[in-house]
Amino acid sequence: MAKQNPEPAKIARLRRQLLEWYSRNRRDLPWRRNPDPYSIWVSEIMLQQTRVAVVVDRYQIFLARFPTLVSLAQAPEQDVLALWSGLGYYRRARMLHKAANFVANQLGGNLPASSEALRMLPGIGAYTAAAIASIAHGEVIAVVDGNVERVLCRLEGWSAGSRANGTALKHKIEDLAAQLVDSVHPGDFNQALMELGATVCLPRNPQCLMCPVAGDCKTKGEHKTALRPRMQSCEVAHALSVRTGRQPNRSGREVLLEQRPASLTVMPGLWELPVLKSAAVPAKKLRMTVRHAIMQVNYYVRIRTVSEDDAEAMTVAAGERRWVSITEAGGMALTGLARKVLTRAHLLAGAPRDAIAPEPAGDVL
Numbered sequence: 182m183a184k185q186n187p188e189p190a191k192i193a194r195l196r197r198q199l200l201e202w203y204s205r206n207r208r209d210l211p212w213r214r215n216p217d218p219y220s221i222w223v224s225e226i227m228l229q230q231t232r233v234a235v236v237v238d239r240y241q242i243f244l245a246r247f248p249t250l251v252s253l254a255q256a257p258e259q260d261v262l263a264l265w266s267g268l269g270y271y272r273r274a275r276m277l278h279k280a281a282n283f284v285a286n287q288l289g290g291n292l293p294a295s296s297e298a299l300r301m302l303p304g305i306g307a308y309t310a311a312a313i314a315s316i317a318h319g320e321v322i323a324v325v326d327g328n329v330e331r332v333l334c335r336l337e338g339w340s341a342g343s344r345a346n347g348t349a350l351k352h353k354i355e356d357l358a359a360q361l362v363d364s365v366h367p368g369d370f371n372q373a374l375m376e377l378g379a380t381v382c383l384p385r386n387p388q389c390l391m392c393p394v395a396g397d398c399k400t401k402g403e404h405k406t407a408l409r410p411r412m413q414s415c416e417v418a419h420a421l422s423v424r425t426g427r428q429p430n431r432s433g434r435e436v437l438l439e440q441r442p443a444s445l446t447v448m449p450g451l452w453e454l455p456v457l458k459s460a461a462v463p464a465k466k467l468r469m470t471v472r473h474a475i476m477q478v479n480y481y482v483r484i485r486t487v488s489e490d491d492a493e494a495m496t497v498a499a500g501e502r503r504w505v506s507i508t509e510a511g512g513m514a515l516t517g518l519a520r521k522v523l524t525r526a527h528l529l530a531g532a533p534r535d536a537i538a539p540e541p542a543g544d545v546l
């Protein structure tokens with residue numbers, strides 16, 4: 182594909198229109214109120230694969246507990262994972278924690294300023310490095326996420342592409358984004374382009390009448406956007422076993438939890454409800470059915486109430502088990518599914534969340 186060279190006048194016009202639109206229309210999000218590098222870093226990691234509405238809530242709780250990079254580095258990993266519960270894809274939390282440790286111990290607690298140095302840290306790829314460097318430090322570097330890709334493809338009338346031309350198209354998009362990024366306000370410009378994709382140039386229903394760059398758009402909504410791959414379905418069943426508290430000096434109820442072995446590649450160390458030996462649950466024993474979407478799979482999860490006496494015989498013993506007080510369970514590193522079930526069973530406070538969008542790789546149920 183030939184290199185695209187937009188006219189200087191068009192570039193200047195797009196920059197001005199996008200920056201003006203962003204200054205008037207940007208959403209009031211907590212990480213925009215205090216744009217220090219650490220909080221931007223946390224928000225960018227959380228926003229990968231998770232909806233903004235969910236991140237807003239979890240971000241504020243996380244920052245209240247870990248207000249600085251050093252406080253995050255000093256925390257036990259299980260505490261970090263517990264605060265990540267509800268966001269899913271725990272590998273992100275582990276990498277964030279690992280990188281915070283490295284920065285605290287090897288770099289004197291100073292997060293690098295350049296995108297090049299940021300990319301050396303665990304869990305920080307090209308996108309996150311560019312976002313932190315441009316927003317927090319004004320580095321003139323383009324940020325290209327899925328929203329930016331869609332906006333630029335529609336602006337230029339580029340087909341969403343097939344596997345055959347995918348790499349060439351990706352390079353074209355990156356090249357155009359690099360030419361467009363504003364040299365005076367790179368952070369705001371990048372956020373403007375992403376915000377336009379998130380709120381106006383929507384995947385299925387672009388709001389072209391509200392678009393600040395419609396005058397330069399070659400498609401104005403008449404553009405095919407690649408559809409998401411079809412979700413697969415899977416059925417599993419877990420036991421919800423609750424008893425009266427027995428531990429000294431403790432009252433209330435306890436729930437049986439099992440820790441996923443550290444040797445697993447997916448969600449190692451997290452606590453979940455024991456898996457039932459049989460996924461077939463009689464209707465009168467069914468406590469609830471929960472849908473839990475992870476990656477490209479919709480899990481339909483049957484939850485059966487199981488007495489303490491039956492728990493061992495009816496479930497698969499795969500890891501360390503503990504009877505945990507409900508209060509303690511709320512602060513543990515639970516899987517998203519376990520937290521959802523305990524919340525829907527009114528054992529834990531808070532609204533259940535279907536927070537997680539499918540992602541191409543990472544943790545799975």
Ligand code: SF4
Pocket residue numbers: 332335336381382383387388389392393394395398399400401402403
């Ligand atoms: S005019 Fe429509 S299709 Fe073009 S960039 Fe704006 S919202 Fe997207």
